[in-house]
Amino acid sequence: MTSIDVFTITTATALVVLVSGVLYLVETLLRKEGGAGRLWAIAYLAGILSVLCYLVWSIEADAYIAVAIGNGAFVATTGFLWLGCRAYNRRDVRGAGVVLVVGITVVVAAVLSAGLEGGAWAGAVAMFLGNAAFAALGAVETRRGALAAQWSGIGLTIVLSAETVWFVVRTGVFLVAGPDSELFRAWFDTPVASLLTMALTITAVVTTSVLRAGESSLRGQRETVTLHMALDGVLLPGSFRELASRLVRSARYNDETICVIALRMDDLSRIGTAFGPGEAEAVAAAWRAGARRHAPSSAIVGEGDRRTVLAAFVTTSFADVRRIAAALHQRTLDDMSDIGLSVIPAVAVGVALSDQVGHDFDALVEAAQEAARRSASSTDASVILSEG
Numbered sequence: 001m002t003s004i005d006v007f008t009i010t011t012a013t014a015l016v017v018l019v020s021g022v023l024y025l026v027e028t029l030l031r032k033e034g035g036a037g038r039l040w041a042i043a044y045l046a047g048i049l050s051v052l053c054y055l056v057w058s059i060e061a062d063a064y065i066a067v068a069i070g071n072g073a074f075v076a077t078t079g080f081l082w083l084g085c086r087a088y089n090r091r092d093v094r095g096a097g098v099v100l101v102v103g104i105t106v107v108v109a110a111v112l113s114a115g116l117e118g119g120a121w122a123g124a125v126a127m128f129l130g131n132a133a134f135a136a137l138g139a140v141e142t143r144r145g146a147l148a149a150q151w152s153g154i155g156l157t158i159v160l161s162a163e164t165v166w167f168v169v170r171t172g173v174f175l176v177a178g179p180d181s182e183l184f185r186a187w188f189d190t191p192v193a194s195l196l197t198m199a200l201t202i203t204a205v206v207t208t209s210v211l212r213a214g215e216s217s218l219r220g221q222r223e224t225v226t227l228h229m230a231l232d233g234v235l236l237p238g239s240f241r242e243l244a245s246r247l248v249r250s251a252r253y254n255d256e257t258i259c260v261i262a263l264r265m266d267d268l269s270r271i272g273t274a275f276g277p278g279e280a281e282a283v284a285a286a287w288r289a290g291a292r293r294h295a296p297s298s299a300i301v302g303e304g305d306r307r308t309v310l311a312a313f314v315t316t317s318f319a320d321v322r323r324i325a326a327a328l329h330q331r332t333l334d335d336m337s338d339i340g341l342s343v344i345p346a347v348a349v350g351v352a353l354s355d356q357v358g359h360d361f362d363a364l365v366e367a368a369q370e371a372a373r374r375s376a377s378s379t380d381a382s383v384i385l386s387e388g
Contacts (some may be wrong), residue, residue: 006190007058013194014051020205021048027209036088037212043080047201049073064118068111071123072104075130078163079103081204082138085156088211089145096137103130121179125171132167135160145253147211155207159200166196232285233292233301234309240302244312245361247300251314252359259315260352260364261325263291263332264308264372267345283336283345290332296324308369318353325351325383348376352386
C-alpha cells in the first residue's frame with residue numbers, strides 16, 4: 001500500500017474526486033436546488049480544490065502555499081457537508097458557518113506560519129483535528145431531524161463517522177509515534193489517506209445525490225389530497241387520519257408533544273329509544289358542534305368510532321392539557337343545556353399524550369379512546385389521562 005508513490009496516488013485521488021464532484025455539480029445546475037444541495041455542492045468544489053492543491057504539492061515540494069490552501073479546502077469539504085446536513089434538517093447554518101470560517105482560517109494559518117521550514121507535515125495537526133471535529137458534528141447531525149428519518153442518511157453517517165475516527169486516531173499516532181514511524185507509514189500516511197478519501201468521496205456523492213433527489217421531489221410534488229368533512233366541520237375518519245397522522249409525524253421530527261382528546265357519548269341509543277330519534281339527533285349535533293367549537297383553534301377535529309369525536313393538537317405542558325380537556329368537557333355540556341334539550345347526556349373525556357404513548361397516530365387514538373371508555377364507566381372522573 002505504501003509502495004505507491006505520492007504523485008500517482010494523489011493523481012488517482014484527484015481523478016476520483018474531480019469526476020464525482022463534477023457529476024454532482026452538473027446535476028446541481030440542472031435542477032432547482034434547495035439549501036442542502038447547494039452547500040453539498042460547495043463541499044465537493046472544496047474537495048476538488050483540495051486535491052488539485054495536493055497535486056501541485058506532489059510535483060513541487062516547496063509549494064507550501066498550495067498545502068495551506070489544500071488543507072483549508074479539505075477542512076472546508078467536511079465542514080460544508082456538515083452545513084448541508086444542518087440545512088437538510090431545516091436548522092440555522094449562519095452561526096455554524098462562522099464556526100467553519102474560523103476553523104478554516106486556523107488551519108490555513110498553521111501552514112503559513114510554518115513557511116518553507118514547516119516541511120511536508122506543516123499544520124497537519126490543525127488539519128487533522130479540524131476534519132475530525134466537523135466530521136463528528138456532521139455525523140451527529142445525520143442522526144437528527146429529517147435526515148434521521150431517511151434510510152439513505154445512514155450513508156452520510158458512516159462516511160462522517162469513519163472520517164472522525166480515522167482522523168482522531170491519525171492525530172494520536174502522529175503526536176505519539178511521529179510521521180516517520182513504521183505505524184504511521186503503514187496505516188496513516190498519504191497513500192492510505194488517499195485511498196480512504198476515494199472510498200468516502202464515492203459513498204458521500206451517492207448518498208447526498210439520493211438525499212437531494214428526495215428533497216427535490218418533495219419540493220416539486222403536486223399531488224393533492226381530498227379531505228371530507230361533515231357540514232358541522234367535523235372531519236370524517238379517513239380525512240382525520242390523513243391530517244392528524246401528518247401532525248404526529250411533524251411533531252416527532254420537531255420533538256413536540258401531541259395531545260389527542262376523545263369525547264365519548266354512550267347514551268345516544270337510549271335517548272333515541274326514550275325520547276325519539278329527533279332528540280337523539282339534536283343531542284348528537286350539540287355534542288359534535290361543542291367539540292368543534294371549544295377545541296383549541298389549531299386542533300384537528302374528526303370522527304373516531306360512532307361514539308367518539310377526536311381532537312388532535314400540539315401542546316406544551318400537562319397542566320394545559322388538563323385545563324383544555326376540562327374546559328372542553330364543561331363547555332360542551334353547557335351548550336347542551338343552553339339549547340333546551342330534554343336530557344343532558346354524560347360526556348366522557350379521555351386524553352392521550354405522545355410523551356406517554358409515543359408519536360404514533362394509532363396508538364394515540366387507541367389510548368385516548370380507552371381512557372374515554374374508562375371515564376364513561378367511572379363515577380368520579382369525567383376526564384381521564386391515559387398512562388400509556
